[in-house]
Amino acid sequence: MKFRYAMVCSSNQNRSMEAHSLLKKQGFDVSSYGTGAHVKLPGPSLREPNVYEFGTPYKHMFDDLRRKDPELYKRNGILPMLKRNLSVKLAPQRWQDNAADGCFDIVFTFEEKVFDMVLEDLHNRDQVLLKSVLVINLEVKDNHEEAAIGARIALDLCEQIEAVESWEDSIDDIMVSFENKHRRKLLYSISFY
Template sequence: MKLRYAMVCSSNQNRSMEAHSLLKREGFDVSSYGTGAHVKLPGPSLREPNVYEFGTPYKQMYDDLRRKDADLYKRNGILPMLKRNYSVKTAPQRWQENAVDGRFDVIFTFEEKVFDTVIEDLNNRRQPLVRTVLIINLEVKDNHEEAAIGAKLTLDLCQELESVDCWEDSIDDIVILFEQQHNRKLLYSISFY
């Protein structure tokens, strides 16, 4: 079964893009989005984040931060992250504005508040397709190491979903097995859009 996936995180594009990058390399049909108002990347302090509009090319962000303080942004992993991101796609996209026509079978989120945002957004849309969609939240801390682990776990889940004839009939068993094998709790919901 060939499914179409969406990876969704808040606003910094680390966790969703790490999963997007890995799944794309593995041949999956995947897109990625953020749900925040802007793309926020760490700055020189917590009170000074770097804020960009969705749609700003990753290469432009990379060049901007390299000009500001290449050593800082290389050391904290932001420049390598942006380099990975622009090798995957041109610019970050906002879920609420760009996923309208996406015909996704499975949507992954990486924090519970994003899971809630996606479900709320789907419930508030007009339902022209009335297609079933599975939303899964895999809680992943927002750092580079955990994003890599989360991406691998997401890949494992996608492979399990692809291996069955009908995920609707198998999702409970897939989730139970995943939780036992990886000692991680998943939230999931089935919605329509």
């Protein structure tokens, strides 16, 4: 694989990690991030989420929720999600705090507000390398089923991008073809490092 990818979602680590897991299994150079202030996972009610700092190991979250209410977190899919995340990387990372991870060629977001946050962050950085980065928003509902579908669709788009010599020269054609095939509208923008 010739390009480096980042998968970015808000704060619950579902959509970005599902895509990260699938792309990693397919041999892609991929990382994943959240953009929120904390990692928020569903709790016993909407007003009682489980909140963790970025960098908290997934194993700690898994053990914590398994102690609190194993049936609830198994039934709502949080424990299986954390188990998947454990197999991908140690802990969640925050996009804004990980500029040192290097440059990505392609950044995927899974909701428009995250797309805007990533673009704003890239525009506010010192753009010393003048290396282009393609930021794509693929709107995906935040549930386990849609995250799995979104990951497969993201993989398809990554494979289309990998098939061309230069994404900069082909991106408009790739996007039109993708939107026609999947009947999903994409937002995309080019920024720089």
